[in-house]
Amino acid sequence: MNTPIDLRQAVRNLNSLPAMPLIAQKLMSLKLDSEEGEKQMLLLISQDPMISAKIIGLANSPLLGASRKITAINDAAMLLGLTRIKSVATGIAVMSLVSKPIGRFDPQELWLHNMGVAFAMLPVVRAMPAKNRPQDDLIFLTGMLHDIGYLVLAHLDTRRSDDLHTRFVIEPDRPAIEIERELLEMTHDELGAELAKHWNLPSEIVTVLRYHHTPEAAGAAEGQPLVRIVNITEKLLPPLGIREFVGNQVAAEEWTALGIDPDRAEEIAEQVVEQANQAAQFTNSFS
Structure with missing residues (x-):
């Protein structure tokens, strides 16, 4: 019978923990207090097909009640707000760590x-x-x-x-x-x-x-x-x-x-x- 893994010991070994996805790291480090920071965030998101598709889908969902069809990340950001879109995108990136x-x-x-x-x-x-x-x-x-x-x-x-x-x-x-x-x-x-x-x-x-x-x-x-x-x-x-x-x-x-x-x-x-x-x-x- 296999000896159970000691979880307290395992989490002390940082290499045994999942790494934060690179895009999530970049999003977390971005400051939104400048136009440049906002542009970088929207560019990062738009370059990731999975994240941008989910955010555009979210912008068009009944949750947010958009009055027109949203087709671009910039429009989704206007609806969601920049701080919210940053958090949602970071969350989506983290949740994509494991797909199966x-x-x-x-x-x-x-x-x-x-x-x-x-x-x-x-x-x-x-x-x-x-x-x-x-x-x-x-x-x-x-x-x-x-x-x-x-x-x-x-x-x-x-x-x-x-x-x-x-x-x-x-x-x-x-x-x-x-x-x-x-x-x-x-x-x-x-x-x-x-x-x-x-x-x-x-x-x-x-x-x-x-x-x-x-x-x-x-x-x-x-x-x-x-x-x-x-x-x-x-x-x-x-x-x-x-x-x-x-x-x-x-x-x-x-x-x-x-x-x-x-x-x-x-x-x-x-x-x-x-x-x-x-x-x-x-x-x-x-x-």
């Missing part, structure tokens, strides 16, 4: 779930007081990367990744994080944070990846309010992609922590489901 299933882990399911969360976060954010809202680019990037730890697990230890996804199917009403703690010495939120550190992502994003299932933890403070926004959104989300049960009850104090009136919970939940379903339609059109 690794054992029972299907990257298409992760892409579907992460994309759903990225857009379903918006109704929660819009309900917050304007002064408390995170930046648009951070909302999208954290949404699209928050569960990347599942990819890390499949990459490092396919056998235990398979065991985990099998257990998710067998125990669909049990919190996924509990199952992970039984099976693994490092859960997907920890693994995702290690990958984000390896990629030199902003510390705020690292924190969101690490604590999006434990928003009350002391270490989550640097990533607030994004940590809590992701946590609440996942609870409100219909089953989408990865079979990860996180609970479906949001307490009144969780809403008030974001400055949201708990009486708006039902209205926001309906909007979250609508956004997630539209994101799923868009994502499935590229599967």
Whole structure:
């Protein structure tokens, strides 16, 4: 019988972690505070057929409600906004790291779930007081990367990744994080944070990846309010992609922590489901 891989040891060996795609590295390093930076970003995206096709598809989806047919990246950028298009393009580049299933882990399911969360976060954010809202680019990037730890697990230890996804199917009403703690010495939120550190992502994003299932933890403070926004959104989300049960009850104090009136919970939940379903339609059109 093979000895299980020590995940804590494996993530210390940086060469064992997936490398960030080159285009994602370039996009992350670009500053959008100058016309030159904006031009470089749009050129980078337009030179990548897969990313540009997905962004143009997104611009034409019901999610954004374009009033006319979008056919060019420049027009898509006008509709999405430059910071958002940068985050979405970076997320798409990262999700293209793995195109085929690794054992029972299907990257298409992760892409579907992460994309759903990225857009379903918006109704929660819009309900917050304007002064408390995170930046648009951070909302999208954290949404699209928050569960990347599942990819890390499949990459490092396919056998235990398979065991985990099998257990998710067998125990669909049990919190996924509990199952992970039984099976693994490092859960997907920890693994995702290690990958984000390896990629030199902003510390705020690292924190969101690490604590999006434990928003009350002391270490989550640097990533607030994004940590809590992701946590609440996942609870409100219909089953989408990865079979990860996180609970479906949001307490009144969780809403008030974001400055949201708990009486708006039902209205926001309906909007979250609508956004997630539209994101799923868009994502499935590229599967």
